[in-house]
Each structure stands twice: as structure tokens, then as C-alpha cells.
Amino acid sequence: MTAYIIRRLLLLPILLFGVTAMIFGMLQFLSPVERSALYVRDIPKNENVVEGIIRRYGFDQPMYVQYWRWLVGFQVADDEFRPGILQGNFGWSRVGTQPVIDLIKVRFPATLELALWSVFPIIGIGLWLGVQAAVHHNGWFDQAARVFSIVGTSFPTFVFGLLVLMIFYANLQWFPPGRVSDWVNQEIFSGSFRQITSLITVDALLNGRFDIFVDAIKHLVLPILTLSYINWATFLRVTRSSMLETLRQEYVTTARAKGLRESDVVNKHARPNALIPITTLAGFQVVGLLGGVVITETVFTYPGIGSAAAAAASQLDVVTTLGFALFNGFVLILANLMVDVIYGFIDPRVRIS
Numbered sequence: 001m002t003a004y005i006i007r008r009l010l011l012l013p014i015l016l017f018g019v020t021a022m023i024f025g026m027l028q029f030l031s032p033v034e035r036s037a038l039y040v041r042d043i044p045k046n047e048n049v050v051e052g053i054i055r056r057y058g059f060d061q062p063m064y065v066q067y068w069r070w071l072v073g074f075q076v077a078d079d080e081f082r083p084g085i086l087q088g089n090f091g092w093s094r095v096g097t098q099p100v101i102d103l104i105k106v107r108f109p110a111t112l113e114l115a116l117w118s119v120f121p122i123i124g125i126g127l128w129l130g131v132q133a134a135v136h137h138n139g140w141f142d143q144a145a146r147v148f149s150i151v152g153t154s155f156p157t158f159v160f161g162l163l164v165l166m167i168f169y170a171n172l173q174w175f176p177p178g179r180v181s182d183w184v185n186q187e188i189f190s191g192s193f194r195q196i197t198s199l200i201t202v203d204a205l206l207n208g209r210f211d212i213f214v215d216a217i218k219h220l221v222l223p224i225l226t227l228s229y230i231n232w233a234t235f236l237r238v239t240r241s242s243m244l245e246t247l248r249q250e251y252v253t254t255a256r257a258k259g260l261r262e263s264d265v266v267n268k269h270a271r272p273n274a275l276i277p278i279t280t281l282a283g284f285q286v287v288g289l290l291g292g293v294v295i296t297e298t299v300f301t302y303p304g305i306g307s308a309a310a311a312a313a314s315q316l317d318v319v320t321t322l323g324f325a326l327f328n329g330f331v332l333i334l335a336n337l338m339v340d341v342i343y344g345f346i347d348p349r350v351r352i353s
Helices: 004-026 030-040 045-058 065-073 100-135 142-154 155-173 182-188 198-208 212-247 249-258 263-271 275-290 294-299 304-315 318-346 348-352
Strands: 074-077 081-082
Touching: 004 065, 030 045, 030 318, 045 065, 045 198, 065 318, 081 275, 100 142, 100 212, 100 263, 100 275, 100 304, 100 318, 142 198, 142 275, 155 198, 155 212, 155 294, 182 212, 212 263, 212 275, 212 294, 249 263, 294 304
Parallel strands: none
Antiparallel strands: 074 081
């Protein structure tokens, strides 16, 4: 197992190089003036000043020199060092009026909180639906699950989000959009509320403020429901297909011939062996959640990574948009490593392949 993990770790530098090279290549489509947003806040209009910036920051240098400077930073003058992306310099965000890395730090806790509360119902209920559909193959539950899956995969996310928003907020006034209510914001920034993790639900419990916890959960219900419904359909189809294939294997037939209970056959023999394709899907679903679910966060005015990236793209803030893309690439690489390691635990054959 150790050798398997080391082999995967040795691939990390290659993958990181590929992601950074791709993002840097996209930056080359911008003019040197636009790329100066990586190092200066306000792009000047005076041509002489612009030419000075281009020479100062090396935008007229060969591409490999620019890539190295962008990656590790460079010395501009004796008393000025410009850090690279490895030091967290993703450029200046016009939309957030702050460095891109600071915008990510501000927005990521909200996205992380939404992801943590969403991942368990998405994976847990999705797996249960898929297993039950396979076990009751061609039964009424399986037929209903097929209809549910088709509707879920064909239902646009923004339409479903607007629908639940209209029902549960506009009509019933149960679950409002946003992250928290105005009075909670005032409490959080009043100084008496300790922000320990920046996750409001967790911090509310740590501060003994159950009223703030309830308010934060009420704001999370509709985004979680929207993300879950769309993802349940995908998990259902993949789990059902994998379980049906596993249930037809000879070792399952042998287990039944030995007189084992059907629940033991399904839970102890079939389901563990059907988890490998589902593990891949679950890993990428978590990556999507951590990278920011653009449509869901935008519909519910949830202040996470996704809504910030959408705002940057709509205002043609290319540096910020590519900064978010770079961040998502890093998250994807780490998640892929975690999925590979989980593979090794689930199926020992993977370790020696």
C-alpha cells in the first residue's frame, strides 16, 4: 500500500505542472496590459507608463521566463519582491477589489460549509436509491427510480432551484436565500461572536448560539435540496448499473446457494464490490462542490466560490476567473489523489496494477 501511495505522489508534480502550464497558456491570450493586473491594481492609460510596467514585470521576456516568474516570483528591485502563485499571488481581483487569494479565503468557507452539509445526503441517499433499484430489479421501486433518474438528469439546475425558491420561500416563507439573516450578520461581526472555523454552523455550536445555528441551517436547506436532487439522479444510475452487474457474478450466486440471507448477500458481498465506479463519481462530485457550484450559489445568492467566479466572468475579470480555475485545478488534483488511495483500500488488486 505504501508503494502504491508513493507512486501516486510522484505523479503530483507532473499534474501540477500541467495545470499551471495550461492556466499560464490561457493568460498568454491576454495583452501585456491586461496581464499587468497580476501585479498592479489599476491599469494605467498612459502609454509610456504602460511600457514601463511591461518592462518592469518582464512581459516582453520569453514565455518560459514569464512562466517561471509567474510561478515562483521575481525580484523587481532591490527592495521589492513580487511573489508567484506558489506564494499565493493569483493577481488582483477587480470584482472583489482585493487580491484573488484573499477573495478565495473569504468565499471558500461558505462553499466548504455547503459542501460538507451536502455530501452526506447526496452520497448516502444516492447510494441507497441505486442499491434498492438494483435489488428490486424491474419492480415498482426500480421503475419509479428510473423515472426519477430521467427527470433529475434532464431538469436544469437553475429551473429546479427557482422552483423550490418559489415554493418554500416566496409562498411558504420557510427557507430564505443567502447564507444567514441580517441579524445574524450583525451578531457575527459584533465582536462577541468568536469566529473559530469560519463555518457558521460549527462556530454557532462552539459559541453556544443555537439560534444562529438554526438560522444558518434554514438558509442551507434549499441549496442542499437542489444539489442533492440533481446528483441523486446520477448516483442512482451509476449505482444501479454497478450493482446489477455485481449481482450477476458467480460469487454472489454461490453465496445465495449457501443459504445466506439476501440482506447479507447484498450488503456484505455485492455492495462492497460495486463501490469502485461509485468512488470515482463521489470523488468528482465532492470536487465540484468544493470548487463552487456556480448555478446553485448564484440562484440562492449564496456567497461562495461559485457565485464569486460567476460575478468575475460576467464582468470580464479574466485574472480573477483564471485564479478560480487554478484553485479548482489544485482541488481536483488533491481529490483525485484521495480517490486513488481509497481505491487501494477498497480493492487490493488496484495496488499491484
